[in-house]
Amino acid sequence: MMKNFKAEIISNKEVNPDIFNLIFKAPELAAAAPGQFLEILCGADGVSGGPFLRRPFGVYNTDVKKGTAEILFKVLGQGTKNLSARKAGEILDIVGPLGSGFKIIDTPRPVIAGGGMGVAPLLLLAKILHEKKQKPIIFLGAKNKEELAAAEKFEKYGKVILTTDDGSAGEKCFLNIPLEKYLKENKNAVIYSCGPHPMLKCLAELGKKYKAAVQVSLEEKMACGLGVCRGCPVEVKNKDEKYKMVCKDGPVFPAEDVVW
Ligand code: FES
Missing domain, CATH: 2.40.30.10 (Translation factors)
Structure with missing residues (x-):
């Protein structure tokens, strides 16, 4: 509460x-x-x-x-x-x-995808999946090694795949590249994600292509955090209510509900 x-x-x-x-x-x-x-x-x-x-x-x-x-x-x-x-x-x-957090789904293929400081809300999730005996595969991407601030903390909860834009840690690419490789071989995965908007948009497309259920935690500036100031709208595919508030209705949404 x-x-x-x-x-x-x-x-x-x-x-x-x-x-x-x-x-x-x-x-x-x-x-x-x-x-x-x-x-x-x-x-x-x-x-x-x-x-x-x-x-x-x-x-x-x-x-x-x-x-x-x-x-x-x-x-x-x-x-x-x-x-x-x-x-x-x-x-x-x-x-x-x-707000409302990630909905934990019982699946043999849990995937965590965190970009930049988007890792922040994902560590607790990795810990809970681990406690539930799920074995998440964790994709973490950032500009460089310094921005992969939490990578080693995730290692005790699942297999971690790192990518950086400059190649200073892990593979030199965006995280969607190894993630797509994984999805090609592992249909019906469940992806929990947080990171920059273009990354989440890309994950939403990958989810559609490989039939993966994608949950996205949206990052927005939030003044009140309570749904009062109406300052954090996100356009959704809902004919009754075109916009939802990230702070109150999210910050986690099913990727297919969001207008990208
Ligand atoms: S931050 Fe005020 S409505 Fe979301």
């Missing part, structure tokens, strides 16, 4: 240049589903000093026994810059968990 709560920071580490893994106490998030997200106040002191609107972050991981949760984020603007400077012992102001 969604709540507004305060959470004490346990650690905030720069895991790769400009990419931070922030861990905080949050027993409130024990039941967060993979794909759900949090809205966090990112003022200079955690509350005031702007930016005034909260910033959205996918739930990267949770530890139910320890009562902790994690986010993984890249410094992209003032809000994330402020967040990167927060220290252990300081307090975060969080609303969440928000």
Whole structure:
């Protein structure tokens, strides 16, 4: 259930240049589903000093026994810059968990596809699939090695295939290339994905071509995160309701429902 709560920071580490893994106490998030997200106040002191609107972050991981949760984020603007400077012992102001996450399907062929910082909401999913004794094959793509910030964390949950645009890690190509090879040999796969819009569009096309069920977690700027400001529309194939709100109706959608 969604709540507004305060959470004490346990650690905030720069895991790769400009990419931070922030861990905080949050027993409130024990039941967060993979794909759900949090809205966090990112003022200079955690509350005031702007930016005034909260910033959205996918739930990267949770530890139910320890009562902790994690986010993984890249410094992209003032809000994330402020967040990167927060220290252990300081307090975060969080609303969440928000939105609807991935629908876990019982399948012999689970596939995870994460592009860039789109990996953030996928680690918890990989962990849950692993706990359910599914063996996901995990495709992770990024511009370069530094942006593959979470690759080694995925390794304990399934086979990981890496691609980078510059060839600094894994194959030098976009992740759709090895993924298509896999889909050619493995029909009826289920793909859980998050990443840049062109990548997700490409996965939607591959899903159609190889009869794979594709779920996409859309990345949008979100001001309220609650479906109130109407600032995060996505066009869908629905004659009654042309637009849905990414924050409230998603962020995860079946790829075939989205107008690409
Ligand atoms: S962020 Fe306000 S409606 Fe989605």
